[in-house]
Amino acid sequence: MLLTFTILALSALGKASILPRLSAPHTSSCLDNVTAAFEKAHIVPDVLPSFNPKIGVDVLFTDPVTRDDVEVVPGILLTTEQTDQPPVWSLSSEDRDLSSSNTTWVIAIVDPDALTPQDPSLAQFLHFIGQGFVVDRSLAPNEKGSTVQLTNVTSALVEFFHPSPPAGSDPHRYVILVYVQPADFEETGLAYFNGTIPPGTTFRQHFNVTDFAAQTALGNPVAGNFFFVGPDADTSTEVFNAFPFN
Ligand SMILES: *[C@@H]1O[C@H](CO)[C@@H](O)[C@H](O)[C@H]1NC(C)=O
Ligand SMILES: *[C@@H]1O[C@H](CO)[C@@H](O)[C@H](O)[C@H]1NC(C)=O
Ligand SMILES: *[C@@H]1O[C@H](CO)[C@@H](O)[C@H](O)[C@H]1NC(C)=O
Ligand SMILES: *[C@@H]1O[C@H](CO)[C@@H](O)[C@H](O)[C@H]1NC(C)=O
Numbered sequence: 001m002l003l004t005f006t007i008l009a010l011s012a013l014g015k016a017s018i019l020p021r022l023s024a025p026h027t028s029s030c031l032d033n034v035t036a037a038f039e040k041a042h043i044v045p046d047v048l049p050s051f052n053p054k055i056g057v058d059v060l061f062t063d064p065v066t067r068d069d070v071e072v073v074p075g076i077l078l079t080t081e082q083t084d085q086p087p088v089w090s091l092s093s094e095d096r097d098l099s100s101s102n103t104t105w106v107i108a109i110v111d112p113d114a115l116t117p118q119d120p121s122l123a124q125f126l127h128f129i130g131q132g133f134v135v136d137r138s139l140a141p142n143e144k145g146s147t148v149q150l151t152n153v154t155s156a157l158v159e160f161f162h163p164s165p166p167a168g169s170d171p172h173r174y175v176i177l178v179y180v181q182p183a184d185f186e187e188t189g190l191a192y193f194n195g196t197i198p199p200g201t202t203f204r205q206h207f208n209v210t211d212f213a214a215q216t217a218l219g220n221p222v223a224g225n226f227f228f229v230g231p232d233a234d235t236s237t238e239v240f241n242a243f244p245f246n
């Protein structure tokens with residue numbers, strides 16, 4: 001009788017400790033899932049030779065028309081409207097208290113599917129290299145410090161350029177990578193672009209984030225996430241099956 005009770009109590013406990021995690025909003029912090037998603041969508045090896053995230057990156061867009069929050073879970077299909085403005089960035093960890101972290105991070109977004117997934121002749125297209133991202137201590141961390149919102153203390157190296165896949169294209173992958181920022185990154189990052197970030201969008205073509213990370217001592221990404229944007233997308237849904245290389 002006691003044994004039965006113990007087993008029931010344990011299984012209830014087990015459920016209690018699992019259910020909140022499955023229903024938690026920060027699904028992208030599930031590292032096994034994001035690692036599997038990167039391989040399933042061929043981001044490994046198209047963009048990275050390998051991917052071993054240590055923490056999660058949560059990405060929150062705001063639809064400028066409806067003002068709805070749009071949270072990126074790996075592989076979600078978003079519209080150009082939903083991704084028109086730069087997102088809010090958070091980091092999350094199940095085993096580390098990030099709220100006291102003094103680390104500074106770099107965040108990059110690249111599109112390996114420009115001009116189209118079938119004709120990536122302009123890839124990678126560089127959408128963003130933000131730097132100087134630190135824990136925003138003006139905001140209360142949630143879940144005992146496991147998820148912290150970031151704020152940038154310096155301006156971006158390469159400003160956010162909104163996703164704009166051409167008409168008729170299949171959805172493009174937009175790959176988000178987070179790196180620990182080396183002390184001299186502001187200089188080495190600029191030096192990579194030969195000392196000046198040219199105006200216009202042409203310089204963003206034929207980018208190679210792996211090469212950039214190697215040249216600027218960023219090392220391997222510590223976190224990553226990705227979403228799709230289609231020119232005609234009008235719905236938010238998981239779209240692995242829509243990816244033409246599956
Ligand atoms: C991980 O992926 C599985 C299968 O796709 C899903 O059922 C589960 O909810 C995901 N977990 C998290 C934390 O996102
Ligand atoms: C971050 O810096 C503050 C102030 O220098 C220090 O008190 C704190 O211990 C540091 N946190 C970590 C995790 O090293
Ligand atoms: C944060 O980044 C944005 C975009 O580059 C920039 O306009 C802003 O000035 C930055 N904030 C600080 C404190 O530098
Ligand atoms: C910087 O200039 C060198 C020499 O002209 C060139 O080989 C290299 O591609 C340039 N780098 C970038 C990122 O434009």
Ligand SMILES: *[C@@H]1O[C@H](CO)[C@@H](O)[C@H](O)[C@H]1NC(C)=O
Pocket residue numbers: 208209210211214
């Ligand atoms: C990107 O750069 C890395 C490191 O320099 C290199 O191994 C890889 O072949 C490059 N990828 C492409 C598509 O040029």
